[in-house]
Amino acid sequence: xxxxxxxxxxxxxxxxxxxxxxxxxxxxxxxxxxxxxxxxxxxxxxxxxxxxxxxxxxxxxxxxxxxxxxxxxxxxxxxxxxxxxxxxxxxxxxxxxxxxxxxxxxxxxxxxxxxxxxxxxxxxxxxxxxxxxxxxxxxxxxxxxxxxxxxxxxxxxxxxxxxxxxxxxxxxxxxxxxxxxxxxxxxxxxxxxxxxxxxxxxxxxxxxxxxxxxxxxxxxxxxxxxxxxxxxxxxxxxxxxxxxxxxxxxxxxxxxxxxxxxxxxxxxxxxxxxxxxxxxxxxxxxxxxxxxxxxxxxxxxxxxxxxxxxxxxxxxxxxxxxxxxxxxxxxxxxxxxxxxxxxxxxxxxxxxxxxxxxxxxxxxxxxxxxxxxxxxxxxxxxxxxxxxxxxxxxxxxxxxxxxxxxxxxxxxxxxxxxxxxxxxxxxxxxxxxxxxxxxxxxxxxxxxxxxxxxxxxxxxxxxxxxxxxxxxxxxxxxxxxxxxxxxxxxxxxxxxxxxxxxxxxxxxxxxxxxxxxxxxxxxxxxxxxxxxxxxxxxxxxxxxxxxxxxxxxxxxxxxxxxxxxxxxxxxxxxxxxxxxxxxxxxxxxxxxxxxxxxxxxxxxxxxxxxxxxxxxxxxxxxxxxxxxxxxxxxxxxxxxxxxxxxxxxxxxxxxxxxxxxxxxxxxxxxxxxxxxxxxxxxxxxxxxxxxxxxxxx
Numbered sequence: 018x019x020x021x022x023x024x025x026x027x028x029x030x031x032x033x034x035x036x037x038x039x040x041x042x043x044x045x046x047x048x049x050x051x052x053x054x055x056x057x058x059x060x061x062x063x064x065x066x067x068x069x070x071x072x073x074x075x076x077x078x079x080x081x082x083x084x085x086x087x088x089x090x091x092x093x094x095x096x097x098x099x100x101x102x103x104x105x106x107x108x109x110x111x112x113x114x115x116x117x118x119x120x121x122x123x124x125x126x127x128x129x130x131x132x133x134x135x136x137x138x139x140x141x142x143x144x145x146x147x148x149x150x151x152x153x154x155x156x157x158x159x160x161x162x163x164x165x166x167x168x169x170x171x172x173x174x175x176x177x178x179x180x181x182x183x184x185x186x187x188x189x190x191x192x193x194x195x196x197x198x199x200x201x202x203x204x205x206x207x208x209x210x211x212x213x214x215x216x217x218x219x220x221x222x223x224x225x226x227x228x229x230x231x232x233x234x235x236x237x238x239x240x241x242x243x244x245x246x247x248x249x250x251x252x253x254x255x256x257x258x259x260x261x262x263x264x265x266x267x268x269x270x271x272x273x274x275x276x277x278x279x280x281x282x283x284x285x286x287x288x289x290x291x292x293x294x295x296x297x298x299x300x301x302x303x304x305x306x307x308x309x310x311x312x313x314x315x316x317x318x319x320x321x322x323x324x325x326x327x328x329x330x331x332x333x334x335x336x337x338x339x340x341x342x343x344x345x346x347x348x349x350x351x352x353x354x355x356x357x358x359x360x361x362x363x364x365x366x367x368x369x370x371x372x373x374x375x376x377x378x379x380x381x382x383x384x385x386x387x388x389x390x391x392x393x394x395x396x397x398x399x400x401x402x403x404x405x406x407x408x409x410x411x412x413x414x415x416x417x418x419x420x421x422x423x424x425x426x427x428x429x430x431x432x433x434x435x436x437x438x439x440x441x442x443x444x445x446x447x448x449x450x451x452x453x454x455x456x457x458x459x460x461x462x463x464x465x466x467x468x469x470x471x472x473x474x475x476x477x478x479x480x481x482x483x484x485x486x487x488x489x490x491x492x493x494x495x496x497x498x499x500x501x502x503x504x505x506x507x508x509x510x511x512x513x514x515x516x517x518x519x520x521x522x523x524x525x526x527x528x529x530x531x532x533x534x535x536x537x538x539x540x541x542x543x544x545x546x547x548x549x550x551x552x553x554x555x556x557x558x559x560x561x562x563x564x565x566x567x568x569x570x571x572x573x574x575x576x577x578x579x580x581x582x583x584x585x586x587x588x589x590x591x592x593x594x595x596x597x598x599x600x601x602x603x604x605x606x607x608x609x610x611x612x613x614x615x616x617x618x619x620x621x622x623x624x625x626x627x628x629x630x631x632x633x634x635x636x637x638x639x640x641x642x643x644x645x646x647x648x649x650x651x652x653x654x655x656x657x658x659x660x661x662x663x664x665x666x667x668x669x670x671x672x673x674x675x676x677x678x679x680x681x682x683x684x685x686x687x688x689x690x691x692x693x694x695x696x697x698x699x700x701x702x703x704x705x706x707x708x709x710x711x712x713x714x
Contacts, residue, residue, distance in 0.1 A: 050552070066299075067299045070301050078169040090126070092126075095364070096340050097121055099118060100119050135167075135251075137170040138254075140171060150195065152178055157318055171260075172264060180204075181692055190283060200222075209222060286531050301334065307442075312364060317371075326476065361436045363437075370446065372693050401428035405424060440464045444467050446477070449594065450468055469492060501523060506521055521561070523560070523569070524557065525554065579611060596618070599657040599661045604690075617712040620654060622645050
């Protein structure tokens with residue numbers, strides 16, 4: 018036989034065999050647990066929940082110190098140099114700030130540990146007393162982690178607050194927790210000054226140094242009674258006047274994490290050191306390939322449990338963490354000066370975390386770019402994508418071996434370069450990721466995307482898809498720190514006796530389940546339970562089903578289900594996930610009224626796609642807002658939604674009968690979505706109450 022053919026087909030045969038083995042592999046197994054009856058599953062490798070994987074380590078500061086000693090000379094925290102800020106003016110007269118950023122400056126693990134110890138001592142020298150709390154109110158950056166770990170070395174509970182939080186929620190978070198010290202960034206300092214008269218307990222503010230801080234600083238010193246000190250000064254003070262560590266125990270509260278509040282004011286979730294460590298340890302047991310050669314790009318909010326847990330895992334594994342931001346992530350990001358490089362291009366990360374909304378935008382951006390090129394480039398992309406998809410789906414006639422390498426080089430190399438070209442694994446969490454997006458990113462990046470499922474209340478721990486699991490739409494088997502069970506929800510028609518898979522409300526138990534909500538016993542008792550064996554359980558409100566191999570799939574959410582006038586149930590989240598694939602849609606919120614027989618939708622329009630359509634039809638318009646108000650535009654977008662709905666096999670009553678097309682995006686700053694880009698349904702409903710009322714008039 019021709020040696021070339023042997024070389025081509027042997028890898029193919031082995032790949033198909035391996036795929037068959039993977040499909041049959043048990044990842045979770047049923048188990049008997051206490052508490053409310055249900056269908057419970059644990060990770061097949063562990064009979065009891067994992068709490069720590071490091072001997073003698075029971076808290077986060079102990080884990081941090083352990084890694085700093087073990088990887089002392091390796092890079093830990095990297096930050097980009099700011100070379101220049103420039104202002105660009107668009108043709109319509111709007112101004113945009115553009116940044117020229119340089120290379121990464123690094124702190125080694127030993128240097129980072131020294132900075133942490135200095136900051137901890139500096140806090141004491143500033144007068145921060147034992148028992149008082151510190152709030153961190155800033156975008157993600159190296160100083161955020163240094164402040165966090167510094168507080169932990171003094172057994173100080175840290176209150177985490179989203180940088181995008183509105184004034185009311187910000188005041189509520191700081192006053193409820195009686196914070197005495199706030200660590201903030203320059204733009205957050207301005208927000209604090211604006212509400213200084215409403216803050217009851219703040220005594221001192223530590224600002225992270227920036228050349229733009231001078232104006233806010235002079236204003237703060239005249240308008241507030243606070244002691245205001247720079248981050249560098251606190252470190253210097255602590256370095257010159259060291260104080261012994263006062264380390265916590267596992268049961269001490271490490272973090273009070275305020276959710277971004279998809280409904281009403283945010284709730285503070287109390288996480289112990291043991292909670293955080295159990296999640297970190299569990300992830301370490303199932304992704305052992307992560308190590309000190311890996312580079313992680315950090316850009317999601319550290320005030321979100323997903324990023325906090327992910328960075329803790331990176332530290333435990335000895336990885337390097339390079340900091341960026343969503344606005345400087347790629348070469349074409351909004352704040353990157355044209356002709357200069359984004360964070361991913363400069364850093365070349367091997368690991369990243371993303372929320373589904375960001376991955377959806379990456380997918381849409383690539384597709385739009387390919388469609389815009391057209392011709393041979395589009396044909397090559399479509400053929401390459403189809404060939405790789407066939408291979409991943411197990412076809413013998415897909416692109417394997419040398420053909421795979423060829424398509425990777427010719428077609429997908431440029432796509433991978435967007436994120437630095439070195440990504441070997443990506444984690445998606447924070448919300449369900451559509452199977453279409455997961456497969457698209459997987460093929461284009463040439464790296465597996467692991468879906469995780471967890472909540473702030475479970476310290477991000479719940480389930481996690483295995484590295485070798487090539488399926489899509491699922492969130493994996495239970496993490497080794499968790500038991501997951503389903504309980505009946507008869508009102509929604511979900512039962513653990515359903516065939517072919519048990520279905521029901523997801524309940525998570527284990528050492529990662531947090532202590533409850535700060536100063537909110539009523540809500541804590543409602544969703545947290547302790548069984549007769551002492552295990553703590555959290556009732557998520559999410560609906561899931563277990564596949565035969567023990568992997569979980571999220572299929573619904575109790576709060577997102579509305580019963581229409583004639584008795585049909587509409588799952589808002591499920592329908593939105595199906596409709597957002599329309600190229601004309603940037604974001605969408607479905608609305609259903611129980612007193613009517615149909616649903617409607619608020620649709621945030623995708624500018625480029627709609628403007629391209631308008632130009633192709635010869636439609637004239639002065640601005641995008643005017644275009645969105647035109648009847649023919651609304652009809653075109655509605656038709657695309659109907660098409661997407663039919664492709665997803667939605668029922669007729671699930672397809673929005675009428676839509677409102679919106680020209681302005683929903684951002685965390687507008688208060689209409691959370692920092693993880695989840696819809697704030699009640700806030701959006703109130704903001705567009707008049708438009709929604711017209712739909713039913």
